[in-house]
Amino acid sequence: MAINYDYNVENDFPNSQVNLDSLTIEINDSSITVDLEYITVDSGICSIFFKNSLPVQQKNTLDEIVNAHQGLPPEDEVTILSGLNFCSASFEKETSTSSTSYVAKLSMETAEFEVGTYRVGWYYEWKRDTISDDFLAMIELDGEEAIMQQSEETKDANSWHVESGFYIADLEAGPHKIVLYYAGQRSRYSSYMRRARLEVWRVA
DSSP states (O other): OOEEEEEEHHHHSTTSOOOHHHHHHHHHTSSOOSOEEEEEEETTEEEEEESSOOOHHHHHHHHHHHHHOOOOOOGGGOEEEEETTEEEEEEOSOEEEOOSSOEEEEEEEOOOBOSEEEEEEEEEEEEESOSSSOEEEEEEETTTEEEEEEEEOOSSTTOOEEEEEEEEEEEOSBOOEEEEEEEESSTTSOEEEEEEEEEEEEOO
16 A cells, blocks of 8 residues: 655745656655655645655655755756747646646746847647636746736637747846746646747847
């Protein structure tokens, strides 16, 4: 029988978000020797299941992994291109979450930009495995401003839908961070996202 350890996504993870792929890699690459079974996120609780209970030291290691987990996809699965006043990032892999708290799908950090006006563009494909509540998504600029928010109930469960758009932003000189998040209205269902792409370039 699998033994689970529960963590509060909002309080125990530094960015209040979990990426199941990255967390799995971080645990498997650690000094924990008990086999990891699977990980779930439901109603704001991340449950990590192992084949057997963890010794005290290995439980401490798990706590450290959770406290350091950034909630971002594995770096080798994200493609980033960067140039003078330009940056793009893509994460093509399909992922899912049953979390009602926002989970980061794609994060992009730019190089040093000049002060100016920039176009921030996005594209992603999404689906929700129910027609009874909403798929949720948000794009955040520099950790402060939500430049896009989506709350949409699909008419066709498990069919893929396309979302794209852009936002014009006046940016200060320096590096900038853009993050695409997604979630669902209720934890009993799952939200899916694939082919996530972000880009920003100077227009004036």
